[in-house]
Amino acid sequence: MVIGSIVAVGVAKMTFGGIGQNIWNPALVGRVFLLVSFPTYMTTWSQPQGLFGVDAVSGPTPLGAIQEGLMQGSSVQELTSAYNYSDLLFANLGGSAGEVCALALLAGFVYLCVRRVIKPWITLSIFATVALTSLIFWSIDPSRFTDPLFNLLTGGLILGACFMATDYVTSPMSLWGGVVFGVGIxxxxxxxxxxxxxxEGVSFAILIMNSVVPLLNMWFHQKKFGRK
Structure with a gap:
């Protein structure tokens, strides 16, 4: 955590001039640095065992387990049978804070939209693109590719789409720029x-699209007040 914080604040934010000047989302820069530097620690988590279960049982996240199983020759149907959507929705699985309890994350997103803290179009365009892309591949080969709902509920997609991609500094200012930004992510x-x-690819995808934000702001202009 200390190393990630130093990279996020010292490298991703302060080297560009501090608050409001950074190109990439600092939190994601720190996370990706840790993920690349310490992949085992960043992809292995304790599985929930209930109140009176054993202290901890380590294991991969659902996406990690799917990838490992496919490399060993198993089919997606066999691998996903170990999970049900209620576990994914209510956090009955191992993972980092952004990979569990999809329901709580979505509730937070709705609250921020109602309070008009964030605009929903970036998040919704990410969800729609993930669902459509995974639907196409899943329809082609369901034994190799996971279904849309599984992709929406697993990994850091909901956290990234709702709270990272919508960062004011590193996201486009216009509606259509935000839509293109979300589709790319x-x-x-x-x-x-x-x-x-x-x-998992959410962190990498957001950082890549952060790099394109200046172009999106140039291509998709906000209407100026007082002009048609």
């Missing part, structure tokens, strides 16, 4: 999940 996430060496 969703598509890159699925490409990394399906074909990359890491089971």
């Amino acid at each position: 969703g598509f890159l996430t699925m490409m990394i999940r399906y074909f990359g060496s890491y089971p």
